[in-house]
Amino acid sequence: MASQRDIRRRIRDVGRIKQITRAMQFVAASKLKRAQDSTLAARPYSEKIDEVLADLAAVIAADEHPLLSRREGGKRLLVLITSDRGLAGPLNTNTIRFAARVITEHTGDLAVVSVGRKGRDAMRRARVPLEAHFAGFGDRPAFADVIPLARLVTDGFVSGEFGQIDLVYPRFVSTLIQRPVMETLLPVAPAEDTEGIPGNQFIFEPNPGAVLEQLLPRYVATRLFQAVLEAKASEESSRMVAMKNATENADDLIDEYTLAYNKVRQANITREMIEIATGAQTH
Amino acid sequence: MPLLLEIVTPERLAYSDTVDAVTLPGIEGELGVLPHHAPLVTMLGLGELRIRKAGETETFAIAGGFLQVRPDKVVVMAEMADMAAEIDLEKAEEARRQAERALEGGFHEGADLAAARAALQVALLRQRVAERRHREGRPRRHG
Numbered sequence A: 001m002a003s004q005r006d007i008r009r010r011i012r013d014v015g016r017i018k019q020i021t022r023a024m025q026f027v028a029a030s031k032l033k034r035a036q037d038s039t040l041a042a043r044p045y046s047e048k049i050d051e052v053l054a055d056l057a058a059v060i061a062a063d064e065h066p067l068l069s070r071r072e073g074g075k076r077l078l079v080l081i082t083s084d085r086g087l088a089g090p091l092n093t094n095t096i097r098f099a100a101r102v103i104t105e106h107t108g109d110l111a112v113v114s115v116g117r118k119g120r121d122a123m124r125r126a127r128v129p130l131e132a133h134f135a136g137f138g139d140r141p142a143f144a145d146v147i148p149l150a151r152l153v154t155d156g157f158v159s160g161e162f163g164q165i166d167l168v169y170p171r172f173v174s175t176l177i178q179r180p181v182m183e184t185l186l187p188v189a190p191a192e193d194t195e196g197i198p199g200n201q202f203i204f205e206p207n208p209g210a211v212l213e214q215l216l217p218r219y220v221a222t223r224l225f226q227a228v229l230e231a232k233a234s235e236e237s238s239r240m241v242a243m244k245n246a247t248e249n250a251d252d253l254i255d256e257y258t259l260a261y262n263k264v265r266q267a268n269i270t271r272e273m274i275e276i277a278t279g280a281q282t283h
Numbered sequence B: 001m002p003l004l005l006e007i008v009t010p011e012r013l014a015y016s017d018t019v020d021a022v023t024l025p026g027i028e029g030e031l032g033v034l035p036h037h038a039p040l041v042t043m044l045g046l047g048e049l050r051i052r053k054a055g056e057t058e059t060f061a062i063a064g065g066f067l068q069v070r071p072d073k074v075v076v077m078a079e080m081a082d083m084a085a086e087i088d089l090e091k092a093e094e095a096r097r098q099a100e101r102a103l104e105g106g107f108h109e110g111a112d113l114a115a116a117r118a119a120l121q122v123a124l125l126r127q128r129v130a131e132r133r134h135r136e137g138r139p140r141r142h143g
Helices: A004-057 A091-105 A117-125 A145-157 A208-282 B089-104 B109-138
Strands: A073-083 A112-116 A130-134 A162-172 A178-186 A203-205 B001-008 B013-019 B021-026 B029-033 B042-046 B049-051 B056-069 B073-083
Touching: A004 A145, A004 A208, A004 B001, A004 B013, A004 B042, A004 B056, A004 B073, A073 A091, A073 A117, A073 A145, A073 A208, A091 A112, A091 A117, A091 A162, A091 A178, A091 A208, A112 A117, A112 A145, A117 A130, A130 A145, A145 A178, A145 A208, A145 B001, A178 A208, A203 A208, A208 B042, A208 B056, B001 B021, B013 B049, B013 B073, B021 B042, B021 B056, B029 B056, B049 B109, B056 B109, B073 B109, B089 B109
Parallel strands: A073 A112, A073 A162, A112 A130, A203 B042, B001 B073
Antiparallel strands: A162 A178, B001 B013, B021 B029, B021 B049, B042 B056, B049 B056, B056 B073
């Protein structure tokens, strides 16, 4: 049985770990708030771009722009968004497992662009060809951060190197639920225009083709930006929940150890008293 | 009939209010939008967006944008939209100097050169917009 001193040391150690997990929990909570705010703030622009794209789709045939047309040949590209840092609960594991299933089910050429270190490390271990890697974009991803990534995938698609580009990232459903999802980024599939006035009633200046030309790269960048923001919110909420659990576990452990400590202490006292009593009798 | 104007950027909703008229930097020259404008979608250039509202003017420096005019509202989607009153003159000046240095030093080709030139243009625009605002010395108002 462990000595009183051993148990006391263990209680102290667990207490220190608890301080750290608790601090991480609160930091994650405040970062989550910020990530959620940025996700919400970015939504109007993204919705607007979608709407204009739908209006354009009403007047332009799908094969009139290279980013809109489905193509044969060219490999499939997966953009995998994970976090840079760990201690975020099962989030990265789940996202990577989801991506791994897509990769194993796919026959033919495939490459991955990783955003975030965790995804890159996993792909390296699995020997999946990495096309490029982008470090995560910090606590406050800016739109400008995703531009190089957007350019890379757009150029690769236009040149025919990639035939289809999919996005895999953890969607933020709620603080408790984050679900890995896959969405097709390219070729662009414009949404149906469900509200507002029909696209063919707009005048496009100078012409629909020119507007589309300018709009599509921004549409791609916006989709990537949205995914990065959602992944960020998912990361922080998953970390917050994981650290909350860790803090509670630490409390349980401290209770358990304290009980064990008291038992040992009690046993020692009892033993000493017996020793004293028997000592007194023999005299 | 007033005009509902919204300015959105990838990072936020920069402006949303009813206005009397708005002037924008179209790619083929200045563009004015008054109520009852025909439905229109067009590209915007780099420049000043001026809002007229109850006899006063509010200015934005915008870049990389689109304009959508609908019967019920006018929406500006821009990669950058900074309200003149919110531009920090010193920071704008510093950004311009940096952009100039980037152009002078080092070798630039193709996309790099285009990006450096664009950065300088944006910096100059921000500075111009902010300086005018500063000179006119109007009290800062929020729309």
